[in-house]
Amino acid sequence: MMRMKNKPPTAAGGSPDSTGAEWELRPCGMLVQKRNPDSDHRAIPPPTIRVRVKYGSTYHEISISSQASFGELKKMLTGPTGLHHQDQKLIYKDKERDSKAFLDITGVKDKSKMVLLEDPISQEKRYLEMRKNATMEKASKSISAISLEVDRLAGRVSALESVIGKGGKVAEKDVLSLIELLMNELLKLDGIMGDGDVKLQRKLQVKRVQKYVETLDVLKVKNSALTPVVVTTQWETFDATPGTSSAAIPPPASNNNSAHNQPKFPWDFFG
Secondary structure, eight states, X not given: OOOOOOOOOBOTTSOBOTTOOOEEEOTTSOEEEOOOTTSOTTSOOOOEEEEEEEETTEEEEEEEETTOBHHHHHHHHHHHHOOOGGGEEEESSSSBOOTTSBHHHHTOOTTXXXXXXXXXXXXXXXXXXXXXXXXXXXXXXXXXXXXXXHHHHHHXXXXXXXXXXXXXXXXXXXXXXXXXXXXXXXXXXXXXXXXXXXXXXXXXXXXXXXXXXXXXXXXXXXXXXXXOOOOOOOGGGGOSSTTOOGGGSOOOOOHHHHHHTOOOOOGGGGO
């Protein structure tokens, strides 16, 4: 008895297809040309089919392309079911179907039925990912706020460095106060946890703050070694007669003596 082999269909005239197309066997046993996503988009569009999906006690009828994937069907089911597409499990012919699998290749036809279930494991993973992203975003905003404050304090550090570098002396409490403010920002950075870009940003800001604190420590030592300049004024240089001391000038007479020495006028002359 002769055994027959499956061969790809031949083109018109009996010769094999010369296009070099690949062929695949469908679950129904039909040999069809393998789909090429990069093929000519001007080809005839695939037919639209209607599938009935049961979720809980409710049936949802969805119109979709016969060559769509189960992932696309899940996204279309998000609206009527309120279930996120990543939290869905589609069961067709008692088997869960992968989101990347295609409907026609799996054997889904018009009016086919399938069941939609909620996937608690995928839902938990998605919630954890959302929380992680929210935490990273919050940490990034906190680091940005700290960076702005460090920029402001860096201006004050530069001002003190300029004064002390020119030999001027500043109040020690100003230096200590600035060191304390920078240390507070360093404590805020220590309380921020994160990975990836957040971790890198935090590390850069920590190095900045430490550099400014070290600069202030050096300035504090230099400032304490400076001698304050005392300015004195010699008011004696403004005396009327040079070379005479204030002791040579007789003191003014008292009021009592001036009263006794007043001259007397002949008032009877004006009578």
